[in-house]
Amino acid sequence: MEPILQVKNLRTSFMTANGEVQAVRGVDFDLYPGEIVGVVGESGSGKSVMSMSILNLLADNAVIKDGDILYWGNSLLNFSKKEIRKIRGKEIAMVFQDPMSSLNPLMSIGKQIGEMIAVHNPELSKLEIKVQVLDLLKKVRIPEPEKRFNQLPNEFSGGMRQRVMIAIALACAPSVLIADEPTTALDVTIQDQILKLLRSLQEEMQMSILFITHDLGVVAETCTRVIVMYGGMIMEEAAIDDLFEQPIHPYTKGLMKSMPSINQDRKGELEPIPGSPPDMLGDFAGCPFAPRCKEARRICGKLLPPEVYLDPTHRVRCWLVTEQAKQIKISQDEVLTNNAGRGNNA
Amino acid sequence: MLEVKELTKHFPVKGKRGRVVHAVDGINFKLRKGETLGLVGESGCGKSTLARTIIRIYEPTSGQVFLKGQDISGLSVRELKPIRKLMQMIFQDPYSSLNARMTIRDIIAEPLRAHKICHTKAEENELVFEMLDMVGLGTEHALRYAHEFSGGQRQRIGIARALILRPELVICDEPISALDVSIQAQIVNLLKKFQEDLNLTYLFIAHDLSMVRYVSDKVGVMYLGHLVELCEAEEIYNNPLHPYTKGLLGSVPIPSPRLARQKKKSEIEGDIPSPISPPSGCRFHTRCKYATERCKAEAPKWQEVTTNHFVACHLHD
Ligand SMILES: Nc1ncnc2c1ncn2[C@@H]1O[C@H](COP(=O)(O)OP(=O)(O)OP(=O)(O)O)[C@@H](O)[C@H]1O
Ligand SMILES: Nc1ncnc2c1ncn2[C@@H]1O[C@H](COP(=O)(O)OP(=O)(O)OP(=O)(O)O)[C@@H](O)[C@H]1O
Ligand SMILES: [Mg+2]
Ligand SMILES: [Mg+2]
Numbered sequence: 001m002e003p004i005l006q007v008k009n010l011r012t013s014f015m016t017a018n019g020e021v022q023a024v025r026g027v028d029f030d031l032y033p034g035e036i037v038g039v040v041g042e043s044g045s046g047k048s049v050m051s052m053s054i055l056n057l058l059a060d061n062a063v064i065k066d067g068d069i070l071y072w073g074n075s076l077l078n079f080s081k082k083e084i085r086k087i088r089g090k091e092i093a094m095v096f097q098d099p100m101s102s103l104n105p106l107m108s109i110g111k112q113i114g115e116m117i118a119v120h121n122p123e124l125s126k127l128e129i130k131v132q133v134l135d136l137l138k139k140v141r142i143p144e145p146e147k148r149f150n151q152l153p154n155e156f157s158g159g160m161r162q163r164v165m166i167a168i169a170l171a172c173a174p175s176v177l178i179a180d181e182p183t184t185a186l187d188v189t190i191q192d193q194i195l196k197l198l199r200s201l202q203e204e205m206q207m208s209i210l211f212i213t214h215d216l217g218v219v220a221e222t223c224t225r226v227i228v229m230y231g232g233m234i235m236e237e238a239a240i241d242d243l244f245e246q247p248i249h250p251y252t253k254g255l256m257k258s259m260p261s262i263n264q265d266r267k268g269e270l271e272p273i274p275g276s277p278p279d280m281l282g283d284f285a286g287c288p289f290a291p292r293c294k295e296a297r298r299i300c301g302k303l304l305p306p307e308v309y310l311d312p313t314h315r316v317r318c319w320l321v322t323e324q325a326k327q328i329k330i331s332q333d334e335v336l337t338n339n340a341g342r343g344n345n346a
Numbered sequence: 347m348l349e350v351k352e353l354t355k356h357f358p359v360k361g362k363r364g365r366v367v368h369a370v371d372g373i374n375f376k377l378r379k380g381e382t383l384g385l386v387g388e389s390g391c392g393k394s395t396l397a398r399t400i401i402r403i404y405e406p407t408s409g410q411v412f413l414k415g416q417d418i419s420g421l422s423v424r425e426l427k428p429i430r431k432l433m434q435m436i437f438q439d440p441y442s443s444l445n446a447r448m449t450i451r452d453i454i455a456e457p458l459r460a461h462k463i464c465h466t467k468a469e470e471n472e473l474v475f476e477m478l479d480m481v482g483l484g485t486e487h488a489l490r491y492a493h494e495f496s497g498g499q500r501q502r503i504g505i506a507r508a509l510i511l512r513p514e515l516v517i518c519d520e521p522i523s524a525l526d527v528s529i530q531a532q533i534v535n536l537l538k539k540f541q542e543d544l545n546l547t548y549l550f551i552a553h554d555l556s557m558v559r560y561v562s563d564k565v566g567v568m569y570l571g572h573l574v575e576l577c578e579a580e581e582i583y584n585n586p587l588h589p590y591t592k593g594l595l596g597s598v599p600i601p602s603p604r605l606a607r608q609k610k611k612s613e614i615e616g617d618i619p620s621p622i623s624p625p626s627g628c629r630f631h632t633r634c635k636y637a638t639e640r641c642k643a644e645a646p647k648w649q650e651v652t653t654n655h656f657v658a659c660h661l662h663d
Contacts, residue, residue: 157617188555189388189594193614220599220603220606244603245604259531269535270531272529272531276496
């Protein structure tokens with residue numbers, strides 16, 4: 001099968017007064033038709049910048065320094081602004097965390113959804129558009145669509161607004177949906193409803209979804225494959241079951257141990273990852289996670305580990321699993337002590 | 347340590363005379379010294395209002411709050427001052443709850459100054475440095491400003507400020523919600539350690555049930571200003587009685603794809619109704635699949651169905 005979307009060695013930086021913030025530092029992955037790929041990682045790991053790079057929605061001080069983004073094999077980076085606008089919404093759509101800031105507070109919900117349809121289908125009449133909008137409102141399970149059509153965003157609850165955002169995103173039946181923390185601002189009860197909605201719409205419309213979140217629980221319930229990001233790089237990628245049952249990277253393992261689970265008993269202590277995420281200004285000496293890693297060896301702080309494929313669908317960027325590591329014969333006395341090389345305490 | 351009786355807080359609605367927000371309505375519970383009560387519920391159900399009414403940031407509309415047996419709900423601001431030392435609060439947002447123009451040293455020393463605890467600067471510094479050390483921040487941070495710190499570090503500063511007066515009751519209002527998981531665990535472990543070392547009593551507010559399990563001895567579930575269920579922490583996970591509690595538990599994502607596929611989840615449909623005109627009878631009846639005519643007409647009583655297990659639901663009358 002041919003990938004629908006390919007991100008190749010993407011590097012995105014921001015030019016700031018303090019220097020170059022290297023937010024994405026060489027990210028590679030493919031998205032295939034019909035799959036839901038999760039992207040997880042802590043705040044600042046580059047998830048949003050990576051996804052904004054795909055549709056070129058970056059801030060003015062951003063530069064894509066290297067790499068390419070292919071949609072059905074065609075580079076999106078070579079497209080003109082106009083061509084990109086055509087793709088946005090129609091082929092690739094996005095849903096963000098905060099629905100209020102992406103909705104116009106002064107325009108009725110029905111009109112806002114209708115605009116999206118009109119832009120991509122100028123031949124449709126007003127009535128035809130209204131019929132489609134009502135259909136979409138039903139699709140995202142908004143009760144009483146006729147009544148809701150003329151209401152303003154502030155008459156909707158947070159969960160209902162997110163349904164509206166999903167309706168706008170799905171207005172032109174895109175093949176790829178990029179969802180950036182679409183449920184992070186919602187209550188768990190409402191999150192559960194939205195996740196179910198996304199899963200059933202994905203099946204119904206056969207979309208591919210790139211699902212960005214910092215919640216491993218949400219990934220476990222939603223995705224078929226997972227990418228774990230840290231410091232602007234992919235640390236591990238695996239099929240969903242492999243990642244949860246055999247996490248390899250110390251960062252992935254650390255994330256899992258620091259998470260509470262509703263079906264564990266209280267005695268299972270939480271094991272936090274010490275320290276805090278790295279500053280994205282400037283270069284890293286070695287692995288970005290080394291300063292917080294319990295298993296770090298001397299080499300980890302000096303050289304960036306290469307990516308290793310454990311099998312065709314499971315890759316890890318960690319010295320502990322590389323052949324090189326074995327050849328270098330890292331001896332136990334080289335294991336860094338708990339304090340040396342650690343980052344700041346959070 | 348703390349007893350709350352029929353505590354109620356209504357807010358007037360702007361521009362609509364006579365209409366009120368039923369933020370907190372007739373809450374009852376007791377909390378023993380050294381215990382943690384976890385309080386959960388959806389956004390807007392009144393958790394923060396309850397916390398703020400207990401420590402008298404808000405005046406209660408009616409009801410009573412007893413601290414170590416003393417009714418503090420009727421006390422004047424002056425009478426309250428010595429009691430304030432015993433109760434402190436840690437807030438959700440480590441960004442906005444710290445003054446950006448003050449140094450860390452001054453932020454942590456603020457409660458000492460408000461209560462005129464120290465007579466000399468040296469005495470004050472000693473207490474502040476001790477606190478910094480206890481929360482795992484080096485004393486070298488003392489003269490830096492809050493904006494120079496990460497979210498987790500700011501929450502440590504908030505904890506240092508709350509604990510410097512050695513309070514007995516600490517109300518944590520979503521202290522970890524704004525933090526990354528790896529940092530959440532650091533803060534939760536720190537709070538647990540302080541509880542052991544200083545024999546603190548916690549009211550721990552969160553909006554989901556997963557982290558609450560690790561910190562609480564008892565768990566209370568709130569819905570639209572009412573407490574709907576309250577019992578030992580393990581009991582609520584193993585034997586939830588209220589349909590709302592079951593739904594809340596079922597909504598928490600399970601970080602294991604295998605278990606997530608197996609579980610048959612109870613879920614909650616629809617949105618939380620407006621607290622300005624809450625539903626009649628049981629406030630949850632509009633979203634409850636077991637609701638009957640009686641639930642619409644008659645509010646269920648708060649009763650102890652088994653020892654230490656309280657619930658307000660007609661299914662368990
Ligand atoms: N406009 C900008 N100017 C400068 N730096 C930026 C800008 N936008 C993002 N960054 C930086 O890029 C890095 C990656 O940010 P990004 O928003 O992608 O993180 P994220 O993984 O989406 O985090 P979160 O979970 O908080 O959304 C961060 O260090 C951030 O500070
Ligand atoms: N100062 C106030 N004036 C008027 N209404 C208020 C005030 N504070 C809270 N409310 C209202 O009271 C209700 C309960 O709010 P509260 O902040 O206690 O909820 P919460 O459970 O803490 O929610 P969250 O999880 O979002 O923090 C809400 O409807 C809110 O709008
Ligand atoms: Mg983001
Ligand atoms: Mg609150």
